[in-house]
Amino acid sequence: MEERLEVDIRVPNQTRYLSLIGKIGEDIARTLKRYQGDREELAYHINLVLTEAMANAIRHANEGNPDKELQITIQIENNQLHIRVYDEGEGFDFASVPTPEFKYLDEHGRGVYIIRALMDSVTYRRDKKGHVLEMIKSLN
Amino acid sequence: MIVQVEEKGSVVVIVVKEERLDAHNSSELKAQMLNLFEEGKTNLVVDLETVRFVDSSGLGSLVSGFKNASARNGNLKLCSLQPQVKSMFELTRLHRVFEIFTTKDEALASFG
Numbered sequence: 001m002e003e004r005l006e007v008d009i010r011v012p013n014q015t016r017y018l019s020l021i022g023k024i025g026e027d028i029a030r031t032l033k034r035y036q037g038d039r040e041e042l043a044y045h046i047n048l049v050l051t052e053a054m055a056n057a058i059r060h061a062n063e064g065n066p067d068k069e070l071q072i073t074i075q076i077e078n079n080q081l082h083i084r085v086y087d088e089g090e091g092f093d094f095a096s097v098p099t100p101e102f103k104y105l106d107e108h109g110r111g112v113y114i115i116r117a118l119m120d121s122v123t124y125r126r127d128k129k130g131h132v133l134e135m136i137k138s139l140n
Numbered sequence: 141m142i143v144q145v146e147e148k149g150s151v152v153v154i155v156v157k158e159e160r161l162d163a164h165n166s167s168e169l170k171a172q173m174l175n176l177f178e179e180g181k182t183n184l185v186v187d188l189e190t191v192r193f194v195d196s197s198g199l200g201s202l203v204s205g206f207k208n209a210s211a212r213n214g215n216l217k218l219c220s221l222q223p224q225v226k227s228m229f230e231l232t233r234l235h236r237v238f239e240i241f242t243t244k245d246e247a248l249a250s251f252g
Contacts, residue, residue, distance in 0.1 A: 015164035022160075022193070044193070044224045051195045055163035102233040107204050110196035110232050117231060 003033055005076040013058050013068040013088075021054060021072055022047035025083070028074055035139055045118045045137075046074075046081070052111040053085040053133050061089030061131055081137045083119075091131040094124035141168035145176075151251050152176055153244060155187040161198030169198075173205040173216075182214025185247045189220035194228050206238060215239070219247040 007024065011017040025046035029039060054070060062068040071086040097112040116122055121136040142157040154172065158165060169186075176184065186202060188194075202218070209216040219241040221229070229235040241247035 015162075018162055018164050018195075019160055022162075041224070041227075044227075047193060048195060048228075051162055051193075055195065055197060059163075100232075102236075105203055105207060105237065107200040107207075108196075110199060114196055114231065 002078070003076055005031075005074075007072075007074045009072045011070055011072070012066060013062045013064070013070055014066050015055065015058055017070075018051050018054055022051045025050045025074060028076070032076070032139065034079075037139075046083070049115050049118055049135055050074075050083060050085070052115050053083070053135065056092075056111055057085050057087040057089070057133070060092045061087035063089060076139070079139045081139055083135045084132050086127055086130065086132045088130040091124070091126065094122075094133070141165040141172075143169065143172055145172075148248050151183045151185060151248055152181045153185045153187055153248070155189070156191050158191060160193045160195075161188070161191050161201070162193065162195040163197040166195075166197040166201035170201040170204050173201075173208065177208050177212060182209055182212040183251055184209055184214070184216045185219055185241075185244065186216065187219050187244050187247075188222070188225060189244075191225055192222050194225050196232075199228060199232060199234060202238070203234070215251070217241060217247045217250065219244045 009021065026043040029043035029046050057070055068088045073084045075082040100106060100109045100113050115135060119135040119137050124131060124133045144155040144157055146153040156169065173184065184205060206216040217239040220243060221240060
């Protein structure tokens with residue numbers, strides 16, 4: 001039987017919720033019945049991309065406004081993991097975020113690089129209230 | 141953020157007593173290190189033994205500390221990284237920047 005799962009969560013636009021959502025992502029990785037790869041590594045990676053995507057949305061898209069909200073969906077379907085992080089902001093030019101120049105030792109700019117490195121497909125587009133960052137990973 | 145600061149001769153060890161070093165708490169570590177630099181401390185060891193998760197903001201706070209220590213002719217070294225945390229340094233090539241030791245004693249001994 002095909003494994004299907006969808007989790008839909010809304011949290012205030014505050015970094016205090018990063019840990020909660022990251023842990024939910026980790027637990028989902030641990031419950032996958034048929035995943036053949038390194039489960040703990042997958043758990044860490046899901047935690048990480050959720051944390052990076054939410055931190056970006058909180059700071060850049062929603063501009064740190066604690067009254068705004070984030071919506072996060074985590075979906076398993078067709079042996080693919082879909083993670084979507086919805087913000088309520090004006091968005092930012094995701095496509096133009098460069099790969100960091102490692103030799104310059106910048107303090108910032110690694111988050112988007114990490115998401116792109118760990119996921120198979122990453123898109124950022126306009127949605128009803130703001131924008132959505134969609135990240136897809138094959139679980140084969 | 142809970143940190144424990146230990147002075148070992150001319151080296152200060154910052155033991156991060158958190159499970160996560162992320163966008164929520166990494167600015168506190170950065171501020172803690174800046175306080176030490178302002179007190180004239182330049183050689184730091186950050187002990188990450190209890191940290192099982194680090195994100196790009198956590199890495200950024202350590203890069204900030206490293207750059208500040210280097211600018212003062214000091215150094216910031218790391219010890220006791222859990223495997224997943226170490227893999228973050230490899231993913232972002234930062235393992236080529238930081239000196240990373242298995243134990244706190246080895247990190248301290250490296251300052252001579």
